[in-house]
Amino acid sequence: MVSGPVLAAENLPPAPAPCTNAKDTAQLTDNFVTTDEGEAPIIIPVEEQTGAPGQQVTVNVSTTFQIDFSKLQAIFGPQNSDYQEGKTQDQERQSANLISLEDQDLNQFNGPIQKISPVSLLDSQKVKFVEYVAGNPHLLESDDKYTDIEGQNPKNIFELVTEFGFPQPPKAGEDKTDWNEKWGKYWAKIPTAYREFYKGYVEFWAYGGDKTFSQLKDGVVGDCPTPTVLRSVEFVMPEFARTVGTSDQLNNVVVPCAAQSYRHGTGVNGDECGNTPKTAQNIKDENGNVFSKTLKFCKQLVTKFPKDVAEKFKKTIKISFNWLSPKSALAAETPPTGGPTPIPCFKIMSEGKEGNAPFCAVAQNQLIPGDVCSNPNPQDPNNLNKGQNVLCTLTVNKSVTLNLPTDLTAENPQWNACHDNGNGTIACTSTIRVFPVIRIPFLAEIWNSTYYSDDTETGIEGSPQKTGRPGIYTNFMPQAVSQVLFEGDGLITRDRYRELSSLCQGGGADSGDELVDNPACVELAEALEALEAAFPEITAQQGGCDYATPIQLKQCFGPYWGRITSRSLPGQVADNVQGAKDSKVLGLNSTDEKERFIGATDCSKDFTKDIALKPKALQEHIGITKQDCNMNAASNSGGTQPGDGGTPPNSNDCSGLYTLTNPVGNFGDPNCNYSDNQLYIKLQNIDPSNADFWFFTIAPCESLSRNDGAMDPNSYNPGSTSGSAWGLFQMGHAAYPELGIPEQINDISLGTQYDRGDVEWNLQASNAVSHNNNYQSPSFEYWACAQ
Amino acid sequence: MKLSEIQPKFKFIALFTSIGILGLVVILIIAFSSFKKPVQPQAKPSIAPNNIVPPTKKTEELPKNVQTIKQQIVESATENKGGDLTLQKNEAFIIRYIPAPNVFMVTLLQRPAETYKSQAEDWFKKYGLKQEELCNLPVRFSLGTNKLRKENPNFSSLPKDCSGSPVLLKK
Numbered sequence: 022m023v024s025g026p027v028l029a030a031e032n033l034p035p036a037p038a039p040c041t042n043a044k045d046t047a048q049l050t051d052n053f054v055t056t057d058e059g060e061a062p063i064i065i066p067v068e069e070q071t072g073a074p075g076q077q078v079t080v081n082v083s084t085t086f087q088i089d090f091s092k093l094q095a096i097f098g099p100q101n102s103d104y105q106e107g108k109t110q111d112q113e114r115q116s117a118n119l120i121s122l123e124d125q126d127l128n129q130f131n132g133p134i135q136k137i138s139p140v141s142l143l144d145s146q147k148v149k150f151v152e153y154v155a156g157n158p159h160l161l162e163s164d165d166k167y168t169d170i171e172g173q174n175p176k177n178i179f180e181l182v183t184e185f186g187f188p189q190p191p192k193a194g195e196d197k198t199d200w201n202e203k204w205g206k207y208w209a210k211i212p213t214a215y216r217e218f219y220k221g222y223v224e225f226w227a228y229g230g231d232k233t234f235s236q237l238k239d240g241v242v243g244d245c246p247t248p249t250v251l252r253s254v255e256f257v258m259p260e261f262a263r264t265v266g267t268s269d270q271l272n273n274v275v276v277p278c279a280a281q282s283y284r285h286g287t288g289v290n291g292d293e294c295g296n297t298p299k300t301a302q303n304i305k306d307e308n309g310n311v312f313s314k315t316l317k318f319c320k321q322l323v324t325k326f327p328k329d330v331a332e333k334f335k336k337t338i339k340i341s342f343n344w345l346s347p348k349s350a351l352a353a354e355t356p357p358t359g360g361p362t363p364i365p366c367f368k369i370m371s372e373g374k375e376g377n378a379p380f381c382a383v384a385q386n387q388l389i390p391g392d393v394c395s396n397p398n399p400q401d402p403n404n405l406n407k408g409q410n411v412l413c414t415l416t417v418n419k420s421v422t423l424n425l426p427t428d429l430t431a432e433n434p435q436w437n438a439c440h441d442n443g444n445g446t447i448a449c450t451s452t453i454r455v456f457p458v459i460r461i462p463f464l465a466e467i468w469n470s471t472y473y474s475d476d477t478e479t480g481i482e483g484s485p486q487k488t489g490r491p492g493i494y495t496n497f498m499p500q501a502v503s504q505v506l507f508e509g510d511g512l513i514t515r516d517r518y519r520e521l522s523s524l525c526q527g528g529g530a531d532s533g534d535e536l537v538d539n540p541a542c543v544e545l546a547e548a549l550e551a552l553e554a555a556f557p558e559i560t561a562q563q564g565g566c567d568y569a570t571p572i573q574l575k576q577c578f579g580p581y582w583g584r585i586t587s588r589s590l591p592g593q594v595a596d597n598v599q600g601a602k603d604s605k606v607l608g609l610n611s612t613d614e615k616e617r618f619i620g621a622t623d624c625s626k627d628f629t630k631d632i633a634l635k636p637k638a639l640q641e642h643i644g645i646t647k648q649d650c651n652m653n654a655a656s657n658s659g660g661t662q663p664g665d666g667g668t669p670p671n672s673n674d675c676s677g678l679y680t681l682t683n684p685v686g687n688f689g690d691p692n693c694n695y696s697d698n699q700l701y702i703k704l705q706n707i708d709p710s711n712a713d714f715w716f717f718t719i720a721p722c723e724s725l726s727r728n729d730g731a732m733d734p735n736s737y738n739p740g741s742t743s744g745s746a747w748g749l750f751q752m753g754h755a756a757y758p759e760l761g762i763p764e765q766i767n768d769i770s771l772g773t774q775y776d777r778g779d780v781e782w783n784l785q786a787s788n789a790v791s792h793n794n795n796y797q798s799p800s801f802e803y804w805a806c807a808q
Numbered sequence: 809m810k811l812s813e814i815q816p817k818f819k820f821i822a823l824f825t826s827i828g829i830l831g832l833v834v835i836l837i838i839a840f841s842s843f844k845k846p847v848q849p850q851a852k853p854s855i856a857p858n859n860i861v862p863p864t865k866k867t868e869e870l871p872k873n874v875q876t877i878k879q880q881i882v883e884s885a886t887e888n889k890g891g892d893l894t895l896q897k898n899e900a901f902i903i904r905y906i907p908a909p910n911v912f913m914v915t916l917l918q919r920p921a922e923t924y925k926s927q928a929e930d931w932f933k934k935y936g937l938k939q940e941e942l943c944n945l946p947v948r949f950s951l952g953t954n955k956l957r958k959e960n961p962n963f964s965s966l967p968k969d970c971s972g973s974p975v976l977l978k979k
Contacts, residue, residue, distance in 0.1 A: 696890030701908040716909060717860040718974050726952040730902035730915030731892055806857060 031156040032182040035163035040381035040406035042159040043218040043257040061454035067229075067423070071448040074427040079420040080229075080453050082251055087414045088223060090256055091380045091401065106131075109212035115165055118172030119209060130209075144190040146213035151188055154178045154215055161405075162215050169206035181207060218381070221258045222460040225251040227421045229451050232434035246434070251455065252417040257381035382408025391416040421453055512555055513548035518578065521545045525571045536574065545574055552581040559682050576761040579684030670779075678727050679735050684760050688779045689734025689748055695782045697731045700749070703783050708790045714801075715750075715789070722806030723751040734782035743767075748778030750789040750804065755779060768796055854961040856951055861965050861972040863910055863946040870944060877935045878945060881905070881912075896931055900924040902952070903931060912945055915952040921960045925949055929967055943970035 063084065070078045108114050114130065154162045155178050166175035176184070185203040188211075197205065226248035228234060233246045380403055387410075388394065394410035404411065425447055426433040433439065439449035513521075524541030536542040546568075553560040559580050566577035670686040675693035689695065700720070704712035720732050723746075727733040738746040744765045747754050753776040756764035767776045775792035778785050793800055801807035867875060882905050885893035896903040900918040905911075914928045928949070932942055948965045951957045966972055 694890055696892040697904075697906045697913070698891030698908045701906065702891075705908070713862050713909075717862045718857075721858045721860055721950055725954065726915055726950070729889065729892075729894065729897075730904055730913065730917075730952060731889070806859070 032179060032187075033156065033158040033163075034179050035177055036158045037161050037164050038159045038406075039161050039216065039218045040257050040408070041384075042157075043220045043381070045220050061228075061234075061456050063455035065453040065455070067451040067453060069448045069450050070423075070425065071442065071446050072425050073445065074425055074447055076425045078423045078425060080423065081420050082225075082227060082417060082453070082455060084225070084417045084455070085414055086225070086417065086457065087412070088254070089412050090383050091398075091403065091411050106213050109210070109214075110162070110165070110216065112165075115210055116168045116172055116175065117210075118168075119170040121172075143213065147208065147211040148188050148190065150212055150215055151178055151182065155182045155187070157215075157217075160215055160217065162212070167207050167210040170209060171206075174206075176207070218257050220255050222253050222255055222458075224253045224458045224460060225417050225455055226458050227251055227453055227455045229421060229423045229435040229453050230433075231437050231452055232432070234452075234454055236434060248456075248458075249419075249421045251419045251421075252415065254383065254387050254415060256383050256387075379403045379405050380411075381406050383410040383413060384408070385410065388413070389416065391418075423451060425449055512551055513545075518545070518548070521548075522575055525574065536569070536571065539571075542571055542574060545578075549574070549577050549581075552578070556581060558680075572761045579757075579760045579762065580682055678729055678731075679733065680728070681735060683735065683737035683739075683747070684762060685757060685779065687735055689736070689782050689785065691781060695731070695734050700732065700782065700786060703786045704790075707787055708794075711790075711793075714807075715786070719789075719801070719804050719806050720749045723804060724749045734785060746778065748780070748785040749782060750778055750785055752776050752778030752785070752788060752792070752803075768792065771796070854958070855954070856957040856961050856963040857974075858950050858957055858963075859965065859974040860911070860913075860948045860950060861970075861974055863944070863948075864972065865944040865946070867910065871941075874937065874941050874945065877937055881932070881935055896928075901928045903928060910946075912947045914947060914949045916949060916956060917952045919956060919959060921951060921956050921963060926968070939967070939969055942967040943972070 063082075065080060065082065067078075067080055072078065117130070119130070150162075154160055157163070158179070163179065164177055166177050167181070168175045181204070188204045188208070189200075190204070190208070191197050191200050227250075228237060228246055228248055236246055382396065382404055383394070392413060392415050394413040396404070396409040396411045398404075398411070401411075423435050426436060426439055426449065429439055429441060429447065433449075436449040436451045439447055441447050521541040521544055525536075525539055525545050536546065549566070553566075566580075568574040568577055669691065670688035671691045672681070672686045673691060673693060674681055674687065675690060678693070679687060679690070681687055697716075701712065701716050704715045708715065724736040725733045727735070732749055734749050736746075736748060736751065738751060741751065743753075745754065746752065753765040753767060754762070755766065755774075755777060756762060765776075766774050768774065769776075773791070773795065775788045775795065777788050780788065792803065796803075867878060870878065881895060882893060885895055885905065886897075887894035891907055893905040893907070894902065895905060895912075900916070901924050902915045902917065904913050904915070906913055912932070914925070916924050916928070918924060929939065929942060929947070932945070932947060933939065937945065943966065947967050949963070949967070950965060951960060951963055957963070965974075
């Protein structure tokens with residue numbers, strides 16, 4: 022047996038309290054919340070201020086803002102780490118009987134870390150995990166019970182170490198008898214990364230002057246302008262460390278140093294590898310903790326900060342400010358009181374299901390007089406510390422101090438304009454901009470470790486991304502697969518389509534102009550030809566598409582829309598991801614989206630892992646037969662959902678269950694949870710007396726079958742007598758302006774929209790029942806299959 | 809102006825007027841026929857309605873041995889998709905058990921439908937069921953493609969030698 026770990030470690034009984042033992046780090050990524058145009062949400066004009074050169078002028082900012090801390094922390098869920106090392110933190114995995122697991126379950130038991138990392142490195146990580154957890158009883162993992170491989174004798178780390186000592190895994194060729202009797206029985210269950218909680222901050226930063234704003238926006242040589250911090254509230258981010266840790270492990274293990282992005286190198290800028298062929302692991306060992314390296318970020322305004330991230334923050338934070346006024350320091354007044362006035366651009370969007378990730382309620386010591394907090398959901402199991410400060414209205418009431426310039430000929434970025442009054446005084450105007458700033462630990466590192474690195478696409482100057490260098494998931498991706506997934510394989514992408522679509526306007530037969538006169542239209546037409554050639558099965562089904570006008574040309578893209586690649590940036594939700602435009606992005610059923618949100622990686626994580634690592638026969642056996650994935654071919658309805666708002670369409674073909682040839686993609690089963698069984702249950706619930714009629718007579722007659730024999734909620738008939746017919750019950754549809762498709766809803770004039778089949782399957786059922794109950798006399802007249 | 813000079817003009821005027829009136833009539837007829845096109849009752853394409861005869865007996869009403877075999881068949885499922893249990897899948901047909909409505913659904917995918925329907929029945933009979941026991945097991949068939957539906961407009965969802973009718977609309 023080899024020698025044990027170098028570090029002597031303590032073994033302390035578990036006392037989990039992660040929320041109160043969160044760690045601080047300087048490695049924060051500052052995420053400015055801006056308007057869509059990149060402006061400050063709060064802009065305070067400072068009218069002409071007169072005084073002596075150098076005199077102080079203060080501007081009082083009095084505002085309130087509401088934060089739902091449960092939602093704030095749920096923006097970044099734990100799914101990436103769960104993917105990377107398997108759900109090692111789940112009780113189900115910890116207590117699993119590995120002996121009885123089927124092959125497929127066993128395959129899912131471990132993530133890429135366990136599958137592709139050499140055993141020696143894995144062992145090293147696990148030893149460190151045990152040592153760290155044993156010595157840090159405040160961690161959640163300290164009281165996790167791991168059973169042996171037969172699902173018996175559950176023990177926590179403290180008990181394991183007490184009984185067996187610290188683990189010393191044997192190397193190859195060494196006697197394993199003792200090991201197999203002790204730690205060996207539990208070793209497969211031991212995680213490689215712990216959940217150390219880290220502190221994040223919500224702050225309000227104020228800047229004076231338009232020039233300062235330009236410096237922030239455009240960058241500046243040297244130090245960035247320093248903000249006036251109006252308020253800082255500390256909160257705890259539960260899952261960041263593990264996510265970073267696991268992705269970092271993978272990078273360390275599988276990506277040569279020179280191929281990695283920022284952070285693993287030893288050069289001056291931290292981005293260069295040494296001359297000697299060191300691996301990242303070598304460098305990491307030399308430099309100690311992977312979190313200890315400095316990120317050289319200029320704290321700049323991120324005007325290109327991924328819009329969807331900003332939207333999530335906006336949904337989490339509601340701001341109002343009740344009074345503001347520039348004041349001379351010599352004539353400061355007490356701000357008047359009054360009710361807060363909401364700022365429209367920061368209103369909270371419709372109620373969603375965000376907030377299903379573990380979170381810590383904000384600590385009492387973060388509150389000041391005037392703050393009001395409540396706990397709307399006292400039973401929320403995700404509230405790790407069971408605190409009451411979850412939904413908080415926090416106050417900001419602080420002055421921003423500006424100094425009138427002493428030299429009008431010098432640059433005074435804090436002031437917009439100044440002039441000399443000639444009497445020893447000067448007069449200046451300015452603008453105060455206030456940004457909510459979410460300071461998140463390690464966010465940039467997560468971006469850095471996700472799907473790909475591309476320094477032109479992060480939107481952050483000074484980004485650690487390096488074009489051409491892989492994130493963890495690309496290290497084994499064949500180039501051909503990458504091209505298919507992210508470069509459209511030579512075909513038009515959605516981004517390009519949108520660009521061309523906006524340029525290909527007017528003209529055409531209607532105006533007497535020729536489409537060929539418009540280069541954008543010509544390119545679109547060529548792209549259409551390429552699509553027709555690339556997807557002959559769709560072309561054969563749809564027949565040729567004739568067009569004479571730009572609108573007709575764009576309509577021709579409809580059948581192919583689901584196959585057009587959409588590329589999402591690191592940290593950004595593709596706009597075609599289900600729920601990206603509504604409040605369900607982080608919904609209970611949208612695990613997929615949360616993973617993508619972290620780094621736009623989800624679609625191809627499993628896909629590329631399967632393609633690259635599994636034998637061809639196994640791929641075929643488990644149904645991986647196409648080079649396709651969720652993100653590759655998404656659809657964006659552009660339409661609205663009725664009633665309770667079903668999940669918008671996406672491109673997920675649910676592992677090949679659907680052949681999506683309709684214009685909008687997977688509208689009927691975007692969550693891949695349709696089954697005939699569930700449909701029958703739904704019908705029994707909403708229309709029990711007619712459930713059999715719906716299920717046995719209407720639906721199988723109106724709809725098609727999907728590839729597993731079940732009825733197809735994505736059934737689509739473009740040649741219906743009334744236009745086109747959608748879904749299990751072949752009903753109408755919303756408008757899709759982007760595709761040039763007008764609405765076809767026959768009850769819309771009556772104030773309802775039950776005549777819609779272009780929605781999720783359960784809504785299809787309820788729409789059909791509602792439409793029948795409300796507008797059909799005699800019953801079922803709408804459906805030819807009922808006659 | 810002399811009459812002899814006028815007459816030819818009248819002839820031309822009369823000729824053009826006649827042509828004009830005739831043209832107007834033709835245009836009106838065309839327009840009328842396009843706007844008032846009589847609706848011709850189109851013959852419905854002959855296609856199998858694909859409706860399913862629902863089960864009439866509960867499992868507990870089946871003979872004990874059939875209940876046992878049924879359980880055995882259900883337990884042979886190779887896949888569970890949201891409750892739909894896949895029992896057999898090949899290029900010609902897919903056999904599933906749908907628990908909530910309690911029906912074994914066979915979706916036929918290839919022609920000739922009747923041949924593969926018979927093969928699917930044989931699959932059940934290999935478990936020891938008799939042909940007539942398929943009726944109440946219950947086994948039901950549907951056609952999985954429009955092509956098959958068009959080719960088999962009189963297709964029955966029932967196994968051979970079974971009787972029953974689709975769900976009737978409650979008026």
